Amino acid sequence: MLPKPLKVYLDTSIFNFAISTQDVAAEKEVTVRFLDEVKNGRFLGHVSAIVLREINDTPEKRRQDDLLKLMGQFELETLHRTEEADLLAERYIQEKIIPVKHFDDALHIAIASVHNLDVIVSWNFEHLVKFKTRREVQAVNTLLGYRTIEICTPQEIL
Template sequence: MNDSDPNPPAFRLRVYLDTSVVSALHDARTPERLAQTIAFWARLPALDACTSALTLDEIADTPDASRRRDMERSAAEVRQFEVDTAMRGLAERYIRAQIFATTQRADALHVAAATLGRADVLVSWNFRHLVNRRRRALVNALNVSIGASSIDIISPPELQ
């Protein structure tokens, strides 16, 4: 592309969805969260939405077969990529740095997958382990120290 192109490609924010977002799309127990997730999902066509094989693995563990099928159909609407060795290695670095506990390995792997998958934003409903200022600061401090990109970790309604 040259600078004089009258129709440059539009920027699309790359957004990584963790399992909690796909799950919330099919969980009527919290009507406000469901409504916010549906509104977020409606904005996906304007985004470069992605998720990883980890999300698909976690969905596969959903005991309710009907809900699992609904979640699988929703996850199929976004680009999916495999979790690679570098992502697993970064997740282990987060754990060694005590950013995540060993019991939070999947959370660490979601962040690593989003980071190395070049997401601008990781979207989650997991406030305890992911969507909080302290965790975001620790993740980004480590990422910057190793030359990886920083990542914003937010809830669906925060993405306007």
């Protein structure tokens, strides 16, 4: 019997790397492979209203259109921001896991946690994909009765 597909949360960086024209060829290639696996059903892809807002706030109209077009190629469930997610994100800020000025990063984690996803997939090494963040998010989630959630790059999940 095959294992159930993992429920994965794709943050905005995933879509940005997939269409990047900058010098990130290796990351782009692995991101495209990961997105192919989402498309093929190996992973169940999710985004949030925060991801959609970040994309809609993209200042360059052509890039924004490219990002929205890319997202449209996938059956992604959109998770909504809730009061519960806001409270959990505030706790991550309070515990100094995520800096207050990067509240949206805390929201990405909280929304995925509240909706019981398995993994957050990101290229955000500054605040999300790092040992300290993973360890401290697990501690807070466990303390508050949420399941543990992995935070990794596309390369790690493949």
